[in-house]
Amino acid sequence: MDPASRPGVARKLEDIPDCPGVYLMKDGKGRVLYIGKAKSLRHRVRSYFAPSADHEAKTAAMVEKVQDIEWFETASEVDALLLESRLIKGIQPRYNINLRDAKSYPYLCVTRGEDFPLVFIARESEFDRSRASAFGPFTDVAGLRRALKLLQRVFRFRTCTLDIREDDPKRRFFRPCILYQIDQCLAPCGLYTDKRTYRDNIESLKRFLRGKRTQVVGVLARRMKEASARLDFEEAARLRDQLHGIESLDKMGAFGDFLPGNLLHVDPMVGVEELARALLLDKIPRHIVGIDIANLKEDEPTGSVVTFVDGVPFKDGYRHFKIKTGRRPDDYAMMREVVRRHFRRVAAEVETAPDLVLLDGGRSHLASVLAEFSEIGTSPPPLLALAKKKEEIFLPGRDEPLVLDTRSKALHLLQQIRDEAHRFARRLHHLRRGRSALAEKGGRSGRGRKRSSTD
Secondary structure, three states: OOHHHOHHHHHHHHHOOOOOEEEEEEOOOOOEEEEEEEOOHHHHHHHHOOOOOOOOHHHHHHHHHOOEEEEEEOOOHHHHHHHHHHHHHHHOOOOOOOHHHHHHOEEEEEEOOOOOOEEEEEEHHHOOOOOEEEEOOOOOHHHHHHHHHHHHHHHOOEOOOOOOOOOOHHHHHOOOOHHHHOOOOOOOOOOOOOHHHHHHHHHHHHHHHOOOHHHHHHHHHHHHHHHHHOOOHHHHHHHHHHHHHHHOHHHOOOOOOOOOOOOOOOOHHHHHHHHHHHOOOOOOOOEEEEEEEEEEOOEEEEEEEEEEEOOEEOHHHOEEEEOOOOOOOOHHHHHHHHHHHHHHHHHOOOOOOOOEEEEEOOHHHHHHHHHHHHHHOOOOOOEEEEEOOOOEEEOOOOOOOEOOOOOOHHHHHHHHHHHHHHHHHHHHHHHHHHHHHHHHHHHHHOOOOOOOOOO
16 A cells, blocks of 8 residues: 555654654554564665565554554664563563563563673573563564674673682682773673672663663763762763763674674674584584685795684784794794794683684694694694685594584684685785885895884
8 A cells, every 4th residue: 555645654754853763653543553673664664665675564454554654753773672671571562572481582581680691682581580680572683683782882781601700719710801991881790890890780781671761861860970970980981981881882783893804704703603512512602713824835934813802803803923933834833833822822811722723724724723732832722724615624633624614603713714814914914025125126226225023
């Protein structure tokens, strides 16, 4: 049916704003048929009534009944996701999920009765309501995962499953994961925060999840002024950053602000989760490093270590290495050198230990690196080598290579990390070769120039 034949709909389509929000489709009696969310209300709602729209039968039947549209503007997509969940749960529209089947949909959970509560996503059969506050259910699983990552950047809660108690003396020796270094966690696992500060963040998160954004902002602003008045400028700065984070939730980007080029061909977290299952890992590898070597004959060989966090490149974790191992080209010796130098930094707590290490190479590269860890007396993290020719995955203790389906998101993620390590190693390699050529040319012409050094 043409929206022009429905004056209420046609008028609303003209007025609907281009911003994030939640929309309600209503019939002629004012009953809500469907509730949805959108990054752009204008584009999403208009798409239902476009002449070229090709809806499935259920959606087409719903659109035929629509006589009115109502909407609520929100400050961000995250707010829209939360509001949609609350409205669906309260109204239970005919064309939305049947809440009798809500057990198949995910919730956002916050544990109770812990010094440092854990935040996680789970379906109803996977958690105990007496031990966790549950928000939801949510119909958009991928959207909920993205929202969790954005909220963690603001409220800095933990998502690990460690047993953490405030009075545990071992906390003073515990080394936090990379999420602390990139300001996405307060690191209660170590002595980096106290119970009160962490719980304040959790209470702010829970208020935000209940839709009390204005109240959260007001409380944080008041606490920031109080901290500034008592000259606690570090606490005031932390609260200021939290306020800015809430205000800029819609600008933060679901996959980070540091992507070098168009690397993300898959949803990063989906790739990471599939990778954990494919490799039979005990936990999801949130922190992955890729290692590669670039050399042409004997000319200026280089090595690289690139870091991915939650499947996304983290440029602050990128490292270049000028190879010092002999003059004869030897990929295995060069890779061992990079591993040795990098993991010495890890042992000295200059770098954070990764959850998984990806080597660009085959079975021999893997064996060589395992031998290096044995020689330096360090327990290796989970390792694998990805060989280019057949995209075979070699794992310690496994005779036959693992071959994933070419459509596997886990394989796509490994390929992205491998290719990024290769690109980064070649970048320094070409730069060094260019400098060498210039130096030789300058020497022949009597106009030599001083060469700069890199790490």
